[in-house]
Amino acid sequence: MSRSEQKENAPIKLDKYLENNNEHESKRDSRLEYLLKRAELFSHFVTNGTKAKNAGKKGHRNKESAEIKPKRLKKEDGSFELPVSDRDEVKLMQYDKTPDYIDGEMRDYQINGLNWLIKLCENGINGILGDEMGLGKTIQTISIFGYMKNVKKVDGPFLVIAPLSTLQNWLNEAQRFCPSLRAFVLHAYKKDRPKLLKRLKEPEDWDLCITSYDIALKEYHKFRKPKWQYVVLDEGHKIKNEKSKMNEALHAIKSNHRLMLTGTPLQNNLHELWALLNYLLPDVFSSSADFDTWFDADDCLSGNQTTVNRIHVILKPFMLRRIKSEVELSLLPKKEMKLYVDLAPLQRDTYKKVLLKEIKVIKGNGEVTYAKINQILMELRKAANHPYLINGIESGPPYTTDQHLVDSCGKMKVLDQLLAQLKAKGSRVVLFSQFKIMLDIIEDYLVWKGYTFRRLDGDKQIEQRTADISDFNAENSDVFIFIITTRAGGLGINLTTADTVIIYDSDWNPQVDFQAIDRVHRIGQKKQVHVFRLITEFTVDQRIVQRAEIKERLDRLVIKSSRKASIKNEGENHKDVLLDVIRFGADEMLSDNKSDVNFDLKRIMADAKSKEDAEKARLDGMTLEQSSSTSVYQFEGFDFRAKQPVAAPSSTATVSETKVLPSKSNI
Known part of the structure; x- marks a missing residue:
């Protein structure tokens, strides 16, 4: 074809492309309309306590699959519409007090939760029990198992997949509240596992199998064989990544009903929410691309009420969410205070040295890799927590445990005063840190100060973990503080004997x-x-908190008010996100080295409210993408890439006006 002929055909191809694109958009809009109508239909049966006359009868649903297959009428344009339904409705059994098959007393909202689960079960709808943590999702789940066994006369089998740390609690709760349920835990080392796995072939000897995510992944082909009545995922957000092996394995385990338990259904972004819904209702939520187009996190965060309302409509029939302040009136609301701490002199020098150390990489040609950026970020996080976390900073050997542990770190100076104050008034404390090596320093400090403590991290064996928790919770226990790595102790333990x-x-x-x-x-x-x-103020530490607060605001808009916000699904591992965090601090530190440092706890507490209000006002309405900061190489008014002072911004400048965007030559 000649060049002139190609030019003549170009507009035709463009018109065809636009026509196809418009047709695709039209079908996508039709699918959204269908989804909203489908949600409205589900809501009718769930809200009104009725079920379709043929719900639960033989042939109503494929018992080998958890997928709902709604009848849809396809129109000529490829879109769908709901058929007109004239099915009769049948009233469901609903409880107004604790069922007879439950030992003990359920709270009113827990009984309401059971009634909601019954509605889902009878109408063949899977759902998310999204109650805030600590409201008894376990007892509500056990009660629906009891309903199936004692009322519906269905002996299971039921499967609960939960974090390892909660397995024993699940077994204890089942035996305590519903003795008629025959439950066992399937978790063992590889050499001991075959004997337990053999029990899966004999479901007539048990009703409830409780296992961990790790075992479910490793042995998923064995879990595929039983015809499960119910599969429950405790802390179900573990399958938020639809591309993970865990997600794939759990999708392969078929059942008549699926239930997800999570007090945090929205963790990072809306795409992860789709992954949860796709597991529960794969036919209804089949396309992640459509979901991402319909529900943009930026729209929610910037105040687009239409998008927020659409999400509420769609989530309503599939999720029940209650929060403690609304239903557990005997539980006093927690009081949180953010203590903004200055860097100690050694910390400040260490923070700068981390930046100076990377000048050659920063100034080099080409693009900096994610691995290098992540390494810089981790070193800065260590410096913000305690300079001794970085090799070579602490003097020694010999290494000593004394006042220098406190004096070298702003957080430790404040913690030292805070613990003394709490000890004096008889409080008991639980302390969380992301870093196990940080707990090493805190443990040395506690030994030096003579505070009684217990420690929990990922290396702690289950037996010792249980013993330490019992020691802390024992009546008249003399253990003052429990130090825990956040990821190891964030689930499955009860430390209500503490108050701080x-x-x-x-x-x-x-x-x-x-x-x-x-x-x-x-x-x-x-x-x-x-x-x-x-x-630690004006460091990566503060930036991480800011980004977390924007995510929490997205959770309030989408989940809590409906009873990623990592935009464009970039996730926290994206290099640009990490660069943004490292850049933070330049706007506030474009001045000479700070000399008016404050480590007095009373003054810090007095300033906490005003600083938190100012931070909230600055972040209000901001998305993660809009919250970019300044150059990674600016700190304390000095550009470490150019090794020269930076001009301070005007008092009226905004974050976007003052940021220094790195060019390709210096990224």
Whole structure:
């Protein structure tokens, strides 16, 4: 074909492309309309306590699959519409008091939760029990198993997949509240596992199997064989990545009903929410691309009420969410205070040295790799937590445990005063840190100070873990403080004998910290719970907290008000996100080295409210993408890439106006 002929055909091809694109958009809009109508139909049966006359009868649903196959009428344009339904409706059994098959008393909202689960079960709908942590999702789940066994006369089999740390609690709760359920835990080392796995072939001898995510993944081909009545995922957000092997394995385990338990259904972004819904209702939520187009996190965060309302409509029939302040009136609301801490002189020098150390990489040609950026970020996080976390900073050998552990770190100076104050008034403390090596330093400090403590991290064996928790919770226990790595102790433990939580350093994901706090602030807590969050001001530490708060705001908009916000699904591992975190601090530190440092706890507490209000006002309405900061190489008013001072911004400048965007030559 000649060049002139190609030019003549170009507009035709363009028109065809636009026509196809418009047709695709039209079908996508039709699918959204169908989804909204489908949600409305589900809501009718779930809300009104009725079920379709043929629900649960033979042939109503494929018992080998958890997928709902709604009848749809396809129109000529390729879109779908719901058929007109004239099915009769049948009233469901609903409870107004604790069922006879449950030993003990359920709270009113837990009975309402059981009634909601019955509605889902009878109408063949899978769902998310998204109650806030500490409201008894376990007892509500056990009660629906009891309903199936004692009322519906269905002996299972039922399967619960849960974090390892919660397996024993699940077994204890099942035996305590519903003795008629024959339950066992399937978890063992590889050499002992075949004997337990053999029990899966004999479901007539048991009703409930409780296993861990690790075993479910390793032995998923064995779990595929039984014809499960119910599969329950405790802490179901573990399958938020639809591309993970775990997600794929759990999709392969078929059942008549699926239920997901999570107090944090929205952790990072809306795409992860789709992954949860896709597991529960794969036919209804089949396309992640469509979901991402319909529901943009930026729209929610920037105040687009239409998008927020659409999400509420769609989530309503599939998710039940209650929060403690609304239903557990005997539990006092927790009081949280953010303590903004200055860098100690040694910390400040260490922080700068980390930047100076990377000048050659920073100034080099070409693009910096993710691995290098992540390494810089980790070193800065260590410097913000304690300079001794970086090799070569602490003097020695010999290494000594004395006052220098406190004097070399701003957070430790504040923690030293705070613990003394809490000890004097008889409080008991649980402290969380992301870093096991940080707990090593804190442990040395506690030994030096003579404070009694227990420690829990990922290396702790289950037997010792259980013993330490029992020691801490024992009546008249003399253990003052429990130090825990956030990821190891954020689930499955009850520490309501404490009344104070200290978050030494925050997680990228706000829900992880909330889970940790709820080890103390939960049902059974009779004291006022105080939470102190330590934040090293104008460092990556503060930036991580800011990003976590924006994510938590997305959770409030989408989940809590409906009873990623990592935009464009970049996730926290994306290099640009990490660069943004490292850049933070330049706008606030474009001045000479700070000399007016403050480590007095009373002054820090007095300033906490005003600083938190100012931070909230600055972040209000901001998305993660809009919250970019300044150059990675600017700190304390000095550009470490160019090795020269930076001009301070005007008082009216905004974050976007003052940021220094790195060019390709210096990224």
